[in-house]
Amino acid sequence: MIVLKNVCKTFQASSGLVTAVDDVSLQVGQGQIYGIIGYSGAGKSTLIRLLNGLEKPTSGSVTLAGQDIAQAKGEALRKARLKISMVFQHFNLLWSRTVSENIAFSLQIAGAPKAAIAARVKELIALVGLNGKENAWPSQLSGGQKQRVGIARALANNPEVLLCDEATSALDPQTTDAILDLLLDINHKLKLTIVLITHEMQVVRKICHRVAVMEDGKIVEEGEVLSVFTHPQQPITRQFVKQTMEYSRVEAPFNKELINQQAGTVLKLTFVGQNTGQPVVGELTLKYTLPFNILHGKMTQTANGIFGELWLQVAANAAQLDNILNDLHGYGITTEVVTHD
Missing domain, CATH: 3.40.50.300 (P-loop containing nucleotide triphosphate hydrolases)
Structure with missing residues (x-):
């Protein structure tokens, strides 16, 4: 056109x-x-x-x-x-x-x-x-x-x-x-x-x-x-x-002091479309018996669909972290390691 x-x-x-x-x-x-x-x-x-x-x-x-x-x-x-x-x-x-x-x-x-x-x-x-x-x-x-x-x-x-x-x-x-x-x-x-x-x-x-x-x-x-x-x-x-970006569903301030006080890896998860409705955190918690600390989250609607972002902190060893990242990839979720101790 x-x-x-x-x-x-x-x-x-x-x-x-x-x-x-x-x-x-x-x-x-x-x-x-x-x-x-x-x-x-x-x-x-x-x-x-x-x-x-x-x-x-x-x-x-x-x-x-x-x-x-x-x-x-x-x-x-x-x-x-x-x-x-x-x-x-x-x-x-x-x-x-x-x-x-x-x-x-x-x-x-x-x-x-x-x-x-x-x-x-x-x-x-x-x-x-x-x-x-x-x-x-x-x-x-x-x-x-x-x-x-x-x-x-x-x-x-x-x-x-x-x-x-x-x-x-x-x-x-x-x-x-x-x-x-x-x-x-x-x-x-x-x-x-x-x-x-x-x-x-x-x-x-x-x-x-x-x-x-x-x-x-x-x-x-x-x-x-x-x-x-x-x-x-x-x-x-x-x-x-x-x-x-708008807050929705999960709404919590990103607490940098909390990150510094606790050992572990901070992950930024980006969900797109139907992936926003998956109980990912719950399934990972059950699978690895590790506490996943939710630091911050938000969801946004666009004309092309919904996407969300979620920041998690988890005290996982190197092998566990690799497996977690592979699992998230299998869910179709883009994951970025923000900090790693």
């Missing part, structure tokens, strides 16, 4: 040449929810403007459904942009128009018949959960309701791709979850390809299928969300994941 190959974008600034996007290559499949995450200045906003044709790459290609947007001009570019819609951080609603009129605006520009506009607006209001707000003004809406209007307006002309530029960063956590649930529902119902630009790994965790991590204009890590969460490779990715 979307393919970027060796895309670079440079700008001339007073301080010299600035590289905002540096040799970026990525692919977004049809119907995927794809997250692009990075801190301010990482190049995310420039990248999204390259995706919708508002910026031309200095080099490289940006292809949407087989068409190179970077090379398109005039009517060809206009038609290409019709396939792409945008949802903004600060809503960008027309304050002198009602909810219905905001949603209808792009349809009116496209020259759609009045009857078709009315039917489409009614359909979209129901889709985004704004029934009863048809005649409300933007000033009468909550932040979440304003973003629902923005999403409905973006969907009006049946785009193939929906770009979301920090679409939830101006919302409180509860409203953010509701908007993310809405985007997930739209993705399922319409099979719409969604690209999310964000600095919040929580957003990626909740609904994205794949994620690219940006730093200094580059993609430093990319992959399925569950894989990136369970095996982050880069320091910035590990930082994002650490900020997002």
Whole structure:
């Protein structure tokens, strides 16, 4: 659906040449929810403007459904942009128009018949959960309701791709979850390809299928969300994941003093999918008649499934430890020896 190959974008600034996007290559499949995450200045906003044709790459290609947007001009570019819609951080609603009129605006520009506009607006209001707000003004809406209007307006002309530029960063956590649930529902119902630009790994965790991590204009890590969460490779990715991890089921502080006071090996176990429900600690305790001290644990839900992390301490000899590690491998659990006495 979307393919970027060796895309670079440079700008001339007073301080010299600035590289905002540096040799970026990525692919977004049809119907995927794809997250692009990075801190301010990482190049995310420039990248999204390259995706919708508002910026031309200095080099490289940006292809949407087989068409190179970077090379398109005039009517060809206009038609290409019709396939792409945008949802903004600060809503960008027309304050002198009602909810219905905001949603209808792009349809009116496209020259759609009045009857078709009315039917489409009614359909979209129901889709985004704004029934009863048809005649409300933007000033009468909550932040979440304003973003629902923005999403409905973006969907009006049946785009193939929906770009979301920090679409939830101006919302409180509860409203953010509701908007993310809405985007997930739209993705399922319409099979719409969604690209999310964000600095919040929580957003990626909740609904994205794949994620690219940006730093200094580059993609430093990319992959399925569950894989990136369970095996982050880069320091910035590990930082994002650490900020997002949630406590659940097993919830205990990681007590370093306790580790220092007791001899033994500390193991970090990473569970994925169905493995999270296995009674591993109990079975190991019975098999080896050793006490396994639970130091810390947490579980996280992603769009691709559940994963969990558990830190254990066990006073095992070398032979027992090898056997324990082999058993854990047999369970399909990734294990890391954190400390060993």
